[in-house]
Amino acid sequence: MSRRVTSQDVADLAGVSRTTVSFVLNDVHRFSIRPETAEKVRLAAQQLGYYPNASAKALASNQTKNIGLIISRAPQYIASDPFLPQILSGLLDALKENSQGLLLEWVEPGQQLQTYLELTRAHHIDGMILMTPRLDDPGLRALEEADIPVVLMGYIPGSSLHSVDVDNLAAAETAVSHLIKLGHRCIACITNAALPYTSATQRLDGYKIALQKAGIAFDPALVREADFDIRSGYRAMKSLLESKQKFTAVFVASDNVALGAYSALSEAGLSIPDDISIVGFDDIPMASFVSPTLTSVAVSGQEIAIESYNLLTRLMRGDLPESRSVTLPTRLIPRQSSREIGRRGKRGAEN
Amino acid sequence: MSRRVTSQDVADLAGVSRTTVSFVLNDVHRFSIRPETAEKVRLAAQQLGYYPNASAKALASNQTKNIGLIISRAPQYIASDPFLPQILSGLLDALKENSQGLLLEWVEPGQQLQTYLELTRAHHIDGMILMTPRLDDPGLRALEEADIPVVLMGYIPGSSLHSVDVDNLAAAETAVSHLIKLGHRCIACITNAALPYTSATQRLDGYKIALQKAGIAFDPALVREADFDIRSGYRAMKSLLESKQKFTAVFVASDNVALGAYSALSEAGLSIPDDISIVGFDDIPMASFVSPTLTSVAVSGQEIAIESYNLLTRLMRGDLPESRSVTLPTRLIPRQSSREIGRRGKRGAEN
DNA sequence: AGCAACTATTAACGCGCGTTAGTAATGATT
DNA sequence: AATCATTACTAACGCGCGTTAATAGTTGCT
Numbered sequence: 001m002s003r004r005v006t007s008q009d010v011a012d013l014a015g016v017s018r019t020t021v022s023f024v025l026n027d028v029h030r031f032s033i034r035p036e037t038a039e040k041v042r043l044a045a046q047q048l049g050y051y052p053n054a055s056a057k058a059l060a061s062n063q064t065k066n067i068g069l070i071i072s073r074a075p076q077y078i079a080s081d082p083f084l085p086q087i088l089s090g091l092l093d094a095l096k097e098n099s100q101g102l103l104l105e106w107v108e109p110g111q112q113l114q115t116y117l118e119l120t121r122a123h124h125i126d127g128m129i130l131m132t133p134r135l136d137d138p139g140l141r142a143l144e145e146a147d148i149p150v151v152l153m154g155y156i157p158g159s160s161l162h163s164v165d166v167d168n169l170a171a172a173e174t175a176v177s178h179l180i181k182l183g184h185r186c187i188a189c190i191t192n193a194a195l196p197y198t199s200a201t202q203r204l205d206g207y208k209i210a211l212q213k214a215g216i217a218f219d220p221a222l223v224r225e226a227d228f229d230i231r232s233g234y235r236a237m238k239s240l241l242e243s244k245q246k247f248t249a250v251f252v253a254s255d256n257v258a259l260g261a262y263s264a265l266s267e268a269g270l271s272i273p274d275d276i277s278i279v280g281f282d283d284i285p286m287a288s289f290v291s292p293t294l295t296s297v298a299v300s301g302q303e304i305a306i307e308s309y310n311l312l313t314r315l316m317r318g319d320l321p322e323s324r325s326v327t328l329p330t331r332l333i334p335r336q337s338s339r340e341i342g343r344r345g346k347r348g349a350e351n
Numbered sequence: 352m353s354r355r356v357t358s359q360d361v362a363d364l365a366g367v368s369r370t371t372v373s374f375v376l377n378d379v380h381r382f383s384i385r386p387e388t389a390e391k392v393r394l395a396a397q398q399l400g401y402y403p404n405a406s407a408k409a410l411a412s413n414q415t416k417n418i419g420l421i422i423s424r425a426p427q428y429i430a431s432d433p434f435l436p437q438i439l440s441g442l443l444d445a446l447k448e449n450s451q452g453l454l455l456e457w458v459e460p461g462q463q464l465q466t467y468l469e470l471t472r473a474h475h476i477d478g479m480i481l482m483t484p485r486l487d488d489p490g491l492r493a494l495e496e497a498d499i500p501v502v503l504m505g506y507i508p509g510s511s512l513h514s515v516d517v518d519n520l521a522a523a524e525t526a527v528s529h530l531i532k533l534g535h536r537c538i539a540c541i542t543n544a545a546l547p548y549t550s551a552t553q554r555l556d557g558y559k560i561a562l563q564k565a566g567i568a569f570d571p572a573l574v575r576e577a578d579f580d581i582r583s584g585y586r587a588m589k590s591l592l593e594s595k596q597k598f599t600a601v602f603v604a605s606d607n608v609a610l611g612a613y614s615a616l617s618e619a620g621l622s623i624p625d626d627i628s629i630v631g632f633d634d635i636p637m638a639s640f641v642s643p644t645l646t647s648v649a650v651s652g653q654e655i656a657i658e659s660y661n662l663l664t665r666l667m668r669g670d671l672p673e674s675r676s677v678t679l680p681t682r683l684i685p686r687q688s689s690r691e692i693g694r695r696g697k698r699g700a701e702n
Numbered sequence: 703a704g705c706a707a708c709t710a711t712t713a714a715c716g717c718g719c720g721t722t723a724g725t726a727a728t729g730a731t732t
Numbered sequence: 733a734a735t736c737a738t739t740a741c742t743a744a745c746g747c748g749c750g751t752t753a754a755t756a757g758t759t760g761c762t
Contacts, residue, residue: 005472006748017712022750032709051472055415056748058406059717066454079440079653080636082433089430092457101475102455103417106443121356121402124452230640263640285431289581289614290641302430357718368742373720383739407718410747 005050014044021045025052058123066101067312068125070115072132073228074108080229082256082284086301087131087153093302094309100126112139120146127312129153130161134196149315151308154198155325162315164308164326168199171297171330172206173213175279176251178295178332180214183341184249184277187211188222190236190261192254192281195225203253203281221245226257233260241268248341249277255284255296262290273339283333292336299330356401365395372396376403409474417452418663419476421466423483423548424579425459431580433607433635437652438482438504444653445660451477463490471497478663480504481512485547500666502659505549506676513666514676515659519550522648522681523557524564526630527602529646529683531565534692535600535628538562539573541587541612543605543632546576554604554632572596577608584611592619599692600628606635606647613641624690634684643687650681 007025011018016037023031024041044050058064069091071078078084088102095102103125107115116139119125127149133140133156143150144160152163179187189207193200208218222245224236233252240247241264252258258280265272272278272292280287283298307326314321358376362369367388374382375392395401409415420442422429429435439453446453454476458466467490470476478500484491484507494501495511503514530538540558544551559569573596575587584603591598592615603609609631616623623629623643631638634649658677665672 004748008748018749019712019714019751020710023711026750028751031711034710037710049468049472051469053410053748054473054475055406055409056717057750059404059410059719059747060749060751062717062750064406075440075444078443079437080433081436082431084436084439085432086430088435088455089426092429092455093426096457104439104443104453104455106447117400118402121400122405124405230636234640259637260640262642266642285581286610286637289585289611291614291617355718359718369719370721370742370744371740374741377720379721382741385740388740404718407747408720410717410749411719411721413720413747 004053005048007050007052009048010041010045010050013048014040016041062123064124064126065099066103066125067095067309068103068105068119068128070119070128070130071104071106072109072112072130072134072137073106075106077228078106080256082286083282083301086284087305090302090305091129091309094306098313107139109134109136112137113142115139116143116146120148127151127316129308129312132193132197132199135198135201136196149312151312151315153304153308155202156198160324162311162321162324164304164311164328165199166299166304166328166330168202169206169209171299171332172203172251172253172281173210174206174330174332175281175295175297176207176210177214178334179249179251179277179279179338180210180216182249182277182338185214185216186222186245186247186249187216188224188240188245188247188250190224190226190233190240190250190252190257192252192257193225193227200225200253207251207253219245222247226252226254226260228254228256230256230260230263233257234264235260237261237264238268241265241270247276249279249338251279253281255280255282255287255294258294258296259286259290262294272337277338277341279332279338287333288335295335295338296333297330298333300328303328355404356399358401358403360399361392361395361401364399365391367392413474415475415477416450417454417476418446418660419454419456419470419479421470421479421481422455422457423460423463423481423485423488424457426457428579429457431607433637434633434652437635438656441653441656442480442660445657449664458490460485460487463488464493466490467494467497471499478502478667480659480663483544483548483550486549486552487547500663502663502666504655504659506553507549511675513662513672515655515662515679516550516676517650517655517679517681519553520557520560522650522683523554523602523604523632524561525557525681525683526632526648527558527561528565529685530600530602530628530630530689531561531567533600533628533689536567536692537573537596537598537600538567539575539591539596539598539601541575541577541584541591541601541603541608543603543608544576544578551576551604558602558604570596573598577603577605577611579605579607581607581611581614584608585615586611588612588615589619592616592621598627600630600689602630604632606631606633606638606645609645609647610637610641613645623688628689628692630683630689638684639686646686646689647684648681649684651679654679 007021011021024038129151131153150161155163155165191200226232226236280294280296283296287294287296358372362372375389480502482504506514506516542551577583577587631645631647634647638645638647
């Protein structure tokens, strides 16, 4: 149990003061240090295997070098989320460059305020990214006034917080229009999540607008709510089928949920796209590997993560961006699961 | 920009000393405090919205209240990992009870030593869990000597570090035996990852042993290596098909990879399980929702996470468990993707 | 020589908290 | 009455580091 190596040890070995060590290792150029001295210090540090204590550094500098990713969902809802790894992938990649750490947290509905206060006031993190925020999150107000940089992954109307998101409404509209162009008129919709999640509401709105523009009446009986995971997609589709409503296509606002819908359709002996066309959302990796391959709206989780991080770092540096929100592009990727109405054929033949 | 609230403020308002505040808020019973005094302190703290500064607390107590989850993989390899969310889900759930934080890190091969040293010496975390460790990780030795609790998610032969894992070898053997019992003799294998990952090696070994016990010669030409993601499964299966080797079943040591294999088979016009039987590994949520549903070895990511965390907390408390490693059960779940050889029938008919 | 203007370095303070050693006040025991 | 134990609290130090204000050392200029 060897004693911990402190900057004093480095100073002693190098024959300088602790201050000099700090200046050298932190590249403080304001006070000039002779190159040979700096070299001596660096050598001593390396020789001793010196790593500055994170807590002490954080305390003295008032910077933890950690950012927080807060997920507004209970753990059981993230267990089967194929989108989260993409976010993490992008974030971890970006963080490494600045040698920052990522603190992962989740908040349960009802505890948001408490959690945010704890996180910001206790200063565990220098900035935070809020994933899938909820419209009814009472803690957001507190964050607006907290003196810590915050970026929302997802848009909250009326909030003064900065945000990064795709244009969910337009993307959903494009997806549904795609189905309409293929001749479909009876189009059901399964949301990606409960409606307090803005992305769910926006995508549903996009669906409605597309219908409206095509002069199709919106029918609430054709809408089901899912909640992130596959099982909920399975249930939603089953419920649609059992309702005896007629429809020839379904817009499912999440690929993961869509794959649950696949399962329900297959179980019912219905063929995609011969009987039912499906359009998903997110373009998760699996979308191009299931059978039939899933038409989807491509959203890059990595890109959202990187963009969020960039925005956050700018906020942390103090230079306010001109715009409050960054909107990322989406792209509809037609695949086998959506097809002209009435047309039948060997699946995948057109690839 | 209101000044930060410190414990001194609380002390002043309550009319006691800072020490007393500390005793009350940290439930230090060694020095008894009169109940009324304690109540005064708690009230003052609440009134001021006092949250103890995490860095200062960490520095003084030598405990960060954070544990680290280290992933031995580059970000692009985690982007499509459906198993990671399960681990995170379990871990986050367990952590909340002890109000600890989760610091997520990844290490790139070649940087392990450096990263581990930084993480432990700089004392960012109180303990660490190492996910998917590699056999050839040169940093593990250093961790054995570091005075920080470490738990490996996955077994490394010869390491003195504690570990939590499923019995990969036995599980793989069971999976392959299942195929053999169904009459298959020519069974290919696609690994879940590169062989330096022990889970990959062990599962491959299980495959070999099952063959051996059945008196089937091992043929290296029937083995392909994948690396976590779907695409690699697609490639591996494609390579198998193009090799013109004959086989009637494939053991794929990862569900995610197996779904890539599904795609390649479907593209080649082959039917599962009529032409080829498939057994996967992990039983990710999607396994029971794809078509045909995927026979798999059930491994609970949540359980692994929770067990790892329990082990870690015990190590952090200082009471060494009797055994160095915890082995979790697995269970083969037969589904539609594996079927008696030669038998043909309508897919899913037996459900 | 004398003064200013740098350059290189350090002493010393503060960040906010945990904790030990010690004090004052009260009650119990001889 | 004197001693001791117990209760209820506090003064003061240390955790390891960043940083400011001050100090010695050097060079340039008149």
